[in-house]
Amino acid sequence: MKKIIKKTVNLDLIGVNGNAFVIMGVFRRQARKEWWTQQEINLVIEEAKSSDYNYLLATIENHCEPKDDEL
Template identity: 65%
Template sequence: MQKQVDKTVNLDLVGVNANAFAIMGAFSRQAKREGWTKQEIDLVLDEAKTGDYDHLLATIILHCEPNDEDDE
């Protein structure tokens, strides 16, 4: 699988409701907070929706990189 956008959001999906809409919403909100354009967000979400639930989850995870503040 290839990234749709060459950047990631600081988002850990652990604890996010497993519902597909909740996952996409969490990703979208965080991406907006981090200054992603609507087009960038839509590219990721459109790709995520081209397959089944596993594809959606894999696509979103590919664009997430949680930053652990304890490591700094």
């Protein structure tokens, strides 16, 4: 699966409620914290919603890259 935009957010979806609306909300909040534009967020969300739940989850996951905070 291709990325809609060439950015990721620092987000690990493990442990997040599996409800599609919760997943999109968590992604949206983190993207805003990382100064994504509303247009960038909307592009990812709209693509994620264009098919079924599995596609939504894969699209959101494709734009998440948890970063290791331990150095």
